[in-house]
Amino acid sequence: MTIVMTMDAKKNETGTVPESDKKWWHNAVVYQIYPHSFMDANHDGIGDLAGIISKLDYLKQLGINVIWLSPVFKSPMDDNGYDISDYQDIASEFGTLEEMNKLIAEAAKRDIRIIMDLVINHSSDEHPWFIESRKSKDNFYRDYYIWREPKADGSAPNDFKSYFGGSAWEFDGTTGQYYFHQFSKKQPDLNWDNPKVQEEVHKMINWWLDRGIGGFRMDVIDLIGKDVDKQIMTNGPRLHPLLQEMNKATFGGRDLLTVGEAWSATPETAKLYSDPARDELSMVFQFEHITITFDPEQGKWKPRPFDLLEFKQVISKWQTELADCGWNSLFWNNHDLPRAVSKYGDPGCYRVQSAKMLATALHFLKGIPYIYQGEEIGMTNVHFDAIEDYQDIETLNLYQERIAAGVSHEDMMQGIHENGRDNARTPMQWDSSLNSGFSDGNPWLKLNPNYTEINVESALDDPDSIFYHYQKLVQLRKTHEVMVYGDYQPLFVEHKKVFSYQRQLGNEKVIVINNFTNEPLELTLPKPLQGLKGQCLISNYAPRKQLSESLALAPYESFALLIKPC
Known part of the structure; x- marks a missing residue:
């Protein structure tokens, strides 16, 4: 969980975001x-x-x-x-x-x-590219994947382990070489150093975008720039140039949502x-x-x-x-x-x-x-x-x-x-x-x-x-821009049982208080919060309309209070 506010959604002098800087997915769920x-x-x-x-x-x-x-x-x-x-x-x-x-x-x-x-x-080992790749060392598709010679004793090129257990190298008897797989042996890694792989993937991405999808979630995208010989798997030197090339060739000119797993x-x-x-x-x-x-x-x-x-x-x-x-x-x-x-x-x-x-x-x-x-x-x-x-x-x-x-x-x-x-x-x-x-x-x-x-x-x-x-939370994001574009400020930073923060956009504030325990507790509020009144946007107990000097919170009690200027 994390962040928001992009460089293309900067606030103006009134502390709000201009309509021209908003994107359709900013308030999405x-x-x-x-x-x-x-x-x-x-x-x-x-x-x-x-x-x-x-x-x-x-x-x-x-x-x-x-x-x-x-x-x-x-x-x-x-x-x-x-x-x-x-x-x-x-x-x-x-x-x-x-x-x-x-x-x-x-x-x-x-x-x-x-x-x-x-x-x-990576692809499946049943993808036509890999089926061709393993036929011979000089096959056109050989360099679509990552192949290496065994060590002198016949063992794997290095000792890198698969995330699913065992070696990340699988010996293929047809050509006497090992292929690389960070996950299952049936998931050989694609060779992103090969421009042909990039071209094929870009063409496929555009094929799907032309069918009307709204974007992509990109699985383990931080691995495509790897250098297997140096055992650099994440954030390799080619990662961001590859993503920039992909953006330019595919979704960069379209109004889409793209999220990478990293x-x-x-x-x-x-x-x-x-x-x-x-x-x-x-x-x-x-x-x-x-x-x-x-x-x-x-x-x-x-x-x-x-x-x-x-x-x-x-x-x-x-x-x-x-x-x-x-x-x-x-x-x-x-x-x-x-x-x-x-x-x-x-x-x-x-x-x-x-x-x-x-x-x-x-x-x-x-x-x-x-x-x-x-x-x-x-x-x-x-x-x-x-x-x-x-x-x-x-x-x-x-x-x-x-x-x-x-x-x-x-x-x-x-x-x-x-x-x-x-x-x-x-x-x-x-x-x-x-x-x-x-x-x-x-x-x-x-x-x-x-x-x-x-x-x-x-x-x-x-x-x-x-x-x-959940339905109410989704609706609130569509109607309260402070949830989308507001600044974040933590509250009760050292409290071991309460997670609380403030969001602010222009003159609007939202105070969010969450008891993360199964115990009732008494929360003493700092003076700037005492006496604040507002609209309770959501609560899992009785609605709170005012912040007093102290709050008696029920187990797992949670609420959000919208404070507007008088």
């Missing part, structure tokens, strides 16, 4: 769909495009105006679609190219744009991506607020307790350092991360209150909020007891590797229960019927057993549900 798990229309147990189309009215009711669609390209599904075998066709599991066209058109009727998940660091991003490098003067991307996903709960050595498989003070320091750093240069994204969870209410809230006694608090804390920050499917109804992590119940390739590979290295089953399952990717991938919970209305077939991944209580149908029937809290 993005909803991420993981197609496998959203809605199955053809009863095969796998979500599909027809299922998404059938739920567009639900998303319209929520109020979002952008859908980020995780990959639906043709794929053997080794990594659930992040291994693409044809960039210009649709996986049969999801439907057809005609149905994709229909989704784009039907979404547009509801003022919703589709941004596609573009995976261009686990390595710092505020300094984020400015390189998202400063409009550099002509690269609209924004990046940065993950510093996520990784503070990972063990420095063992990563997410050895979780650390959430530290609110550390979290606030990270958020405030990103909010302030990129305030006038770039735009960034706000998110708690996605298809790779655990469920927000399980990670940062209380999925038990205070699930509703803490889910609403997390939503308020996020949506009033500077930036574009991203809602991951099911977040708006407070879906939770799943605790499968058997490793066999999980489907994620990363989880399964790392489980085997770490068990072999001596990690206990219990410790590994604790990490999977807290941070495994399948937490986010259990099917969407639509109602309390069999398979929660997701599918009449056998779901590809088991459902969370709590679907009988936590589902869309019950949320829509309850006027005080998490859904309607």
Whole structure:
């Protein structure tokens, strides 16, 4: 979660933003769909495009105006679609190219744009380029990928490890060389030093843009400038020139939203991506607020307790350092991360209150909020007891590797229960019927057993549900520019239990106060805040209309107070 205010949205002398500097996506809220798990229309147990189309009215009711669609390209599904075998066709599991066209058109009727998940660091080993590449050393497509000779003893060129476990080098007996893959061995990395690769990708991007999509989310985009021989994987020397060339050749002249996934991003490098003067991307996903709960050595498989003070320091750093240069994204969870209410809230006694608090804390920050499917109804992590119940390739590979290295089953399952990717991938919970209305077939991944209580149908029937809290937050962004363009100022910086901040645009202020604990607490306010009266924009308890000398906050209480000049 992070930032906002780009160089092309500077404030004028009145402290507001001129109409000419605003873009359509500045006040957008993005909803991420993981197609496998959203809605199955053809009863095969796998979500599909027809299922998404059938739920567009639900998303319209929520109020979002952008859908980020995780990959639906043709794929053997080794990594659930992040291994693409044809960039210009649709996986049969999801439907057809005609149905994709229909989704784009039907979404547009509801003022919703589709941004596609573009995976261009690597392809599938079943892509025609790679099939040709591995035939011979002098094949035309050989240099579309990264091949190296073995060491003298026949071993891999270097000891770089795959993010999914094991070596990042796979020996291919046909030509006696190794190819490089940072993820699965079925996901060979493309060679971005080859101008032909760039040309092919640019042509493909324009092909999709001409079909009417609203932009792209770019998977692990910080890896395309790598130098494998020097083992420089992120932020390589060619990264930003490559993005600038891509911008110029494709989306740079169009009114689109582009966001890059960049686990390595710092505020300094984020400015390189998202400063409009550099002509690269609209924004990046940065993950510093996520990784503070990972063990420095063992990563997410050895979780650390959430530290609110550390979290606030990270958020405030990103909010302030990129305030006038770039735009960034706000998110708690996605298809790779655990469920927000399980990670940062209380999925038990205070699930509703803490889910609403997390939503308020996020949506009033500077930036574009991203809602991951099911977040708006407070879906939770799943605790499968058997490793066999999980489907994620990363989880399964790392489980085997770490068990072999001596990690206990219990410790590994604790990490999977807290941070495994399948937490986010259990099917969407639509109602309390069999398979929660997701599918009449056998779901590809088991459902969370709590679907009988936590589902869309019950949320829509309850006027005080998490859904309607999210709906109101989305509406507020469309009507209050202070949420979009206002300056950020942290409040109660050293408080260990409260996350609070102020947004200001011109003469308008919004004070946001969030109790991050399951305990009631007394909050003493500084004198400048005492006595302020205003409009309570949103609250998860009784509305607050005034700030007194002290506030008695209920567990996970959260509210936003709009202060206007008299």
